[in-house]
Amino acid sequence: MEDYLKAIYELSSVQPRVSTSQVAEWMKCTPASVTNMLQKLSGLKLVDYTPYQGVELTQAGTKIALSVLRHHRLIELYLEEVLGYSWDQVHEEADQLEHVISEEFEARIDRALGHPKKDPHGAPIPAKDGTLPEERLTNLWDAVQKVELTIARVEDKDSEALRYLAAMGLLPGVRLSIIKKAPFSGPVHVRVGAEEHTLSETLARKIHVTESV
Amino acid sequence: MEDYLKAIYELSSVQPRVSTSQVAEWMKCTPASVTNMLQKLSGLKLVDYTPYQGVELTQAGTKIALSVLRHHRLIELYLEEVLGYSWDQVHEEADQLEHVISEEFEARIDRALGHPKKDPHGAPIPAKDGTLPEERLTNLWDAVQKVELTIARVEDKDSEALRYLAAMGLLPGVRLSIIKKAPFSGPVHVRVGAEEHTLSETLARKIHVTESV
DNA sequence: ATTCGAATTTAGCCTCGGCTTATTTTCACT
DNA sequence: AGTGAAAATAAGCCGAGGCTAAATTCGAAT
Secondary structure (H helix, E strand, C coil), X not given: CHHHHHHHHHHHCCCCCECHHHHHHHHCCCHHHHHHHHHHHHHCCCEEECCCCCEEECHHHHHHHHHHHHHHHHHHHHHHHCCCCCCCCHHHHXXXXXXXXXXXXXXXXXXXXCXXXXXXXXXXXXXCCCCCCCCCCEECCCCCCCCCEEEXXXXXXXXXXXXXXXXXXXXXXXXXXXXEECCCCCCEEEEECCEEEEECHHHHHCEEEEECC | CHHHHHXXXXXXXXXXXXXXXXXXXXXXXXXXXXXXXXXXHHHCCCEEECCCCCEEECHHHHHHHHHHHHHHHHHHHHHHHCCXXXXXXXXXXXXXXXXXXXXXXXXXXXXXXXXXXXXXXXXXXXXXXXXXXXXXXXXXXXXXXXXXXXXXXXXXXXXXXXXXXXXXXXXXXXXXXXXXXXXXXXXXXXEECCEEEEECHXXXXXXXXXXXX
């Protein structure tokens, strides 16, 4: 259930209303399973669901989703900072722990980390009160050819990809520029410091950037 | 399931073979539920179960029980040492986390703690290879009137009791002596440093001691 | 040796939080 | 208005438990 709420929350960042099949794809299950769960969540008033019209979180649902997300991101950061995990290892462990830790635990790791604002992948950590500064980011694929871009955030689901990106030095906070993008979905060439790298569309879409200040 | 194995393990320290009703009482459920579970565990070869004759862990079952126990105790210690929990708070949190953490996590907190041998309540932490030094302890209630006793271990289930004991300074490692024990299940009077305290049977039975060296 | 009561098991059924396939419905676009 | 895709139902399964009520078995005392 918490995973469904999280999924709906994350998908909502693009369009406010999320379709059954989007959730199904995200959760890697069949649309029928999703419909089923949406009905349950709707009964619990965690979700505003109209058949055939997609779904949206209610306030209660948003609250839970944000709290799970907060857990997840705090745990990720804690695992990296304190326990020395590499950034591609943290996601899976956090996915388990996020549902289990108490508020006490959350508060304590938050304090131990000095009330951090970002997780290891650059994702903002929701505050306890449900505040979450939503930055409007472009992904590297859709970014126009700018002189200077800064990596703000990297999607954390795919640890393979994370390892690969880390090896190239493509971490949050790093500056880069697009050298050129080949036409017809060709790869994108970027310069990072002195090095140049070629990124596929899939990979480039996982990287979210802002214009450098 | 893991909780059942843990329960059987802990009950086995007294008698090798554990009865259905003992497990039921420990797990706070009905004997029928236990029988049910024992049959499942028996099917999984985790338990050696003969109807009406009680139950015993197999090697595989012991291995799981010890691993869960190791998780539990490492987590308890970590929560206390690193995150600043008080010793009466750690048990509940550990009960949740113990089933969820990865071997990676276990290894990392074990290292962070310097491969500790005891948890905050004085219970030995099983080694990764399943080794567990079993000390033969007496509980304070049954202890003979000795000049000097040392608290080796305190039962961790009841956080009320733990708070009370901590307030009196009755912690593992502390030396004490029995002043007198009133007859007919009367309370036991102990001296701890300069102070004297009176302990009920229930409480005294939660405290395990060794003769001081 | 038989009986009797307590411990235990069996039978039957429930819950939660999921999952699936196969079929039907609905929506939106041509 | 018709059609194809998306979504919803229907029906059923799973694991990992839980319960009560009734039957059984064990062992201890007579």
